[in-house]
Amino acid sequence: MTPLAAYLLVAALLFAIGLAGALTRRNAILVLIGIELMLNAANLTFVTFSRMLNDIGGQSLVFFVLVVAAAEVVVGLGIIVAIFRRRPEATADDLNTLKG
Amino acid sequence: MTPVFYILAALTLAGGLASVLLKNLVHCALAVSIAFLGVALLFLSLDAQFAGFAQILIYIGAVAILVVFAILLTRGSDLPKESVFSRTWLAGLIIAAAVFAVLGWAVISSASALPSAAAVPAVTVHDIGAALVGRYVLPLEIVALLLTSATIGAVIVALHEKEKAQ
Numbered sequence: 001m002t003p004l005a006a007y008l009l010v011a012a013l014l015f016a017i018g019l020a021g022a023l024t025r026r027n028a029i030l031v032l033i034g035i036e037l038m039l040n041a042a043n044l045t046f047v048t049f050s051r052m053l054n055d056i057g058g059q060s061l062v063f064f065v066l067v068v069a070a071a072e073v074v075v076g077l078g079i080i081v082a083i084f085r086r087r088p089e090a091t092a093d094d095l096n097t098l099k100g
Numbered sequence: 101m102t103p104v105f106y107i108l109a110a111l112t113l114a115g116g117l118a119s120v121l122l123k124n125l126v127h128c129a130l131a132v133s134i135a136f137l138g139v140a141l142l143f144l145s146l147d148a149q150f151a152g153f154a155q156i157l158i159y160i161g162a163v164a165i166l167v168v169f170a171i172l173l174t175r176g177s178d179l180p181k182e183s184v185f186s187r188t189w190l191a192g193l194i195i196a197a198a199v200f201a202v203l204g205w206a207v208i209s210s211a212s213a214l215p216s217a218a219a220v221p222a223v224t225v226h227d228i229g230a231a232l233v234g235r236y237v238l239p240l241e242i243v244a245l246l247l248t249s250a251t252i253g254a255v256i257v258a259l260h261e262k263e264k265a266q
Contacts (some may be wrong), residue, residue, distance in 0.1 A: 005103075005211040007142065008107045012207060014116050014135070016200030021120035024185050024190025029125060029170055033132050036163060037116050040139045043155070043157055047148045054222040056231050062151045063232065066158050067243045072252035073163050077170040078254035084174035 007048040013040035028083070039069045041078045106147060109259055110139030125171045133164040147221035150228050 018037030025031055043062045050058025115135030119128045123197070136159040145154035232240050 004146075004216070005207055005214055006105065006109070007146065008207045009204060010142070010223060012200055014195045015111055015203065016111065017120055019114040020193055020196035021116075023195060025120065025210075026182075026184055026186045027125060027204050029174070030120070030128060030184075031129060033167065033237035036159075037119070037132065037135060039250055040136065040155075040159070043151065044139055044142060046244065047146050047151050048145050050222055050223060051146045051148065051221060056227050059148055059151055059223055059228050060231050060236055062148075063154065063228070064236075064239060064243055066154055067247055069160055070162065071247050073166060074254045075250050075257070076206040077166055078257040081170055081173050082257050 003094065004052050005047050009046060011041045011044040015045065027079070028080045032073060032080070035076075036069060036073065039065060059063075105142075108141045108145060109136055111135075112142060116150060126168065128163060129167045131169070133160050136160050136164065148223075150225045 015038050018034045018041060020034070021037065022031045022034030025034065043065055046058040046062050046065070048058075050056070050062075112135050115131050115133075115138055118131035119135060122128045122131060136155065140152045140155040140159070143155055
């Protein structure tokens with residue numbers, strides 16, 4: 001096993017932690033944090049492969065993932081703040097007003 | 101494998117676990133910024149200076165602060181009366197464990213086929229800058245448009261209720 005494979009394992013574990021957080025927590029902000037952890041794990045994989053293959057594509061992609069994650073967190077937190085303003089006790093379980 | 105890697109990996113995973121498990125949302129935000137810092141240091145240990153410093157600036161400098169602001173604006177710092185975990189937590193945990201099993205199996209079973217890193221990293225910050233304004237200039241423009249529209253959209257979404265109330 002090459003040393004860099006350990007980085008991939010760490011990224012896989014971080015992804016699983018983020019997924020568990022996004023799927024199991026009630027609070028919508030924690031769901032967003034879980035998604036951020038998953039994006040970070042994907043970035044770690046990109047950088048590891050970029051180092052492994054000496055390719056510039058991985059590190060360039062990290063830049064785009066960072067920007068998209070920033071856009072996502074801005075919109076997500078704006079929506080959460082708007083929802084909480086309307087219903088102070090909102091959790092991810094209760095946010096089903098779009099349900100028919 | 102150096103001890104530095106083990107320390108950084110333990111820091112990152114402990115921060116991630118704590119952010120998922122802790123009750124108080126403010127503590128979660130602090131734990132997640134530790135996880136972000138750990139990932140940034142892992143980037144630096146992989147000779148990815150650009151990714152590492154961009155990670156520190158964007159995630160610890162902006163995203164963590166935004167999350168703390170959102171927690172304070174939504175009174176999320178009060179401890180919840182009921183369980184912090186959703187009703188379907190067991191299914192979520194099983195899905196996450198299955199995903200980790202698949203990813204870990206894929207990494208371990210292909211580990212012998214992975215190339216080992218070259219002694220001298222060939223990718224420099226200069227190369228990334230040149231690629232971003234050369235080969236990737238169209239994605240760069242699109243991502244700039246996305247960021248602008250996301251910022252405007254977030255302001256409109258967050259302001260909406262106030263306008264109605266007046």
